[in-house]
Amino acid sequence: MFIGHFAVAFAAKRALPTVSLASWFIASELIDFIWPILLLLGIESAVIAPGITAFTPLDFVHYPWSHSLLMCAVWAVAAAALYWTRSRVAAVLLGLVVLSHWFLDLIVHRPDLPLAPGTDMKLGFGLWSSIPGTLAVELALFAVGLGFYLHGTGARDTFGRYGLWTLVVLLLLAYGGAAFGPPPPNVATVAWADIIGGLLLVSLAYWVDAHRTMKG
Secondary structure (H helix, E strand, O other): OOOOHHHHHHHHHHHOOOOOHHHHHHHEEEEEHHHHHHHHHOEEEEEOOOOOOOOEEHHHHHHHHOHHHHHHHHHHOOOHHHOOOOOOOHHHHEEEEHOOOOHHHHOOOOOOOOOOOOOEEEOOOHHHHOOHHHHHHHHHHHHHHHHHHHHHEEEEHHHHHHHHHHHHHHHHHHHHHHHHOOOOOOOHHHHHHHHHHHHHHHHHHHHHOOOOEEEO
């Protein structure tokens, strides 16, 4: 799942507006920020296998340290701990947003999500076998999450208005490229694209949110 994770971030900002949208973006995508680093370090592995699912050609061969349920819970606790001294409520909600990543991935992945490092049991409901089904679920989630954010915030200035729609368009373009673009040449390209793209999106989310204000 891709933009479905960002839907959670937009909705969480409405639920707890004292936390920056950029922080919610990081929480919702933390697992996918960790994964490309581990991939480049050779700790986890994936291959390009066109046709393995209808939606993505990525075969996630080995990624228990980023994407197992146990380690997602560990990363969630770590994220919450970093925020604990600022606000316990925010810390708990940030941790839940991190953990939500695994359960959203469970919907779309084929059975390749491990429960814990060292275990052979893997889960996945396989929505990626259907491009229309995947698009319907993710776009619906994104529309709802973005709707919460739009109804809860207003632009302070031009950047707050058009910067938000620039962010939305970039997310949709990235999603469209993943769904309909050609297979990437190698997994290193995927990893670097995830890292650079993630930094860009988080930075833009920070600036957009700084130029918007919460409504009464």
